[in-house]
Amino acid sequence: MRLQCDVELVNRMLPSLGMRSKGRSSRAILSIGKPNHNAGAGNKSVPNSSGLYLLICTCKDRTGSKYKLKENVEQLFTLFVEEGKATVRLKEPAVDIRLSKQFLTVARLAHRGSDPIGITPLVPVATRHLDAARTRMSILKRKDYPESGFPSALEQLTISTCGLIRIDPRILSLRALRRLDLSHNRISSVPEALGSLRLTELVLSSNCLCSFSDKLCRSNLRDTLTLLDLSQNQLTRLPPRLAQLHRLHTLRLDQNQLEALPGQLGRLSRLRCLSAGQNQLSALPNGFSQLRLDTLDLHGNPFKSQSDPPLLQISLPLTLLELSARAVLDHRLEFSPALVPWHLCEDLEFSGVCVCGRACLFSFVRCIVSINLHNVSHTVVLLDSLAGTEAPIHALFCSLACYYDHLDQSVQRRLR
Incomplete structure (x- = not known):
């Protein structure tokens, strides 16, 4: 027996x-x-x-x-x-x-x-x-790469410095896998089938990635992934639905070519560690101030020193669509294509947040303001050698009243 x-x-x-x-x-x-x-x-x-x-x-x-x-x-x-x-x-x-x-x-x-x-x-x-009962495997040399496949009971798999140019399809059948480390290879793309796994940690640092699929953010990873490491790649943008990975605790994006972070990043309520240093960020996205981090690293980015003129996109009175959409978001009501048209679901998913905390869809005032990163994170890596912790952020205002209140507060801070 x-x-x-x-x-x-x-x-x-x-x-x-x-x-x-x-x-x-x-x-x-x-x-x-x-x-x-x-x-x-x-x-x-x-x-x-x-x-x-x-x-x-x-x-x-x-x-x-x-x-x-x-x-x-x-x-x-x-x-x-x-x-x-x-x-x-x-x-x-x-x-x-x-x-x-x-x-x-x-x-x-x-x-x-x-x-x-x-x-x-x-x-x-x-x-x-x-061997079939092994739960951990670490492969650090090409000659150690298994030809007969991987043990089906693997929970942690590390394949590093092996020169891989793609993810082995046999990995996609490891249903017990929870941690996958493919760092220091030459992988250029991540297959959408990887989303069928229930990974808690995914490390893809030091590869040749140019994109990260939007469909991965809507897969099983949405409910399981807590650590995502995409540092030292060639990413120029991130999928807008990255914020749907709502269990993320650690997100590493250092040394890429990112020009902007996803606009809904502030919805990652469980995020505690964020690093996006040495990219091409000129300003932080709207809603970034909603984050509550333990550590934040944004050094080495060419942030703007001066703000652009404000963009006024206000319709008075507010349309019925705007009013109803704000009510749905402010009261956190459920919505889906079965309840409202699919294109409205898209608008609701990518809606902005006013500095007062209220949602705004089509009617807003947008401008770049300054934010002290210590208001977002307990520990902040200095942005430059001048001990700077102030960074520009795209701010939205749901009404002219909110916008004028912000101007009044800015004037009062300067007078002090």
Whole structure:
């Protein structure tokens, strides 16, 4: 009987020695059976009748460790057995073995001295079976690149400095993959099929990317991705729907050729670390001041020193479309193509935000104002050698009243 699962061995003697268990589980193959011994002539393998043993084989211990079960099980912990978690406490050695629930029935019978049907002699697990159970793989040389494919249980995969020019299609079938690092290669495009994976971290730094697909922002990555690293590429723009990756915590865009950041970037409420240094940014997008970051790096960008004349796009009185759209956005009402025309959904998704916090669609005043980056982030990398933390931002005003209030406040700050 064999089972592939995560196993954690806890030595109960460690606390008495002032030591602490690492508390890490590893992928293993478990077997319950009888040990073999050589019977002399012919060197035949004869099963030993001394009882059943549990064999645990891992990638680090391929021959496996055997544990006697007959009259050696002190207690079975099955409180969380419905969740697939259980623990077998042995008398000798003093260890706790966390097993899958399929093993519990056989382990209980073995402890009582019974021989369940279908038990076979214990033999070490084949290498190919252990490789299939691997959850982490790091490939740093071209010669180490696997020709036969990747283990299906991989959760973390790193392929770096291997000269890849495209993403291997076999990676797209790794349904358990959560972290993918393809940095320091020559990849020029990201396939849309990558969005079928439920990645939490995607690292594509130091490649030759010229674009990042808008469809990736509407894929499974929208609900899972927390870290996105696109630094040191050749990006000139980012998809407008990047803000739909609403679980992003860390976004790295350094050393590209970006001329602007997505206008809805301020909607990333969970974003805490943003770096976009050494690009071609002239001003920050509207809504940027809504971010609440821990660290912010925008150094090395040619920000404008003077603002352009304001653009007045005000219609008085406001149209019914503008009023209804503002009401939907301000009250956070749901909208979809099933409720409103699809082109209006596009307008609602890419709407702007006034400095007062209200939404505005077609009627607004736009101008470039200055913002102190310490109002956005706790830690700010200086923009220049003059200890500057002031940066220009495209600001929208939902009405002339908001615009004139901003002018009055600016005059008062100057007088101070």
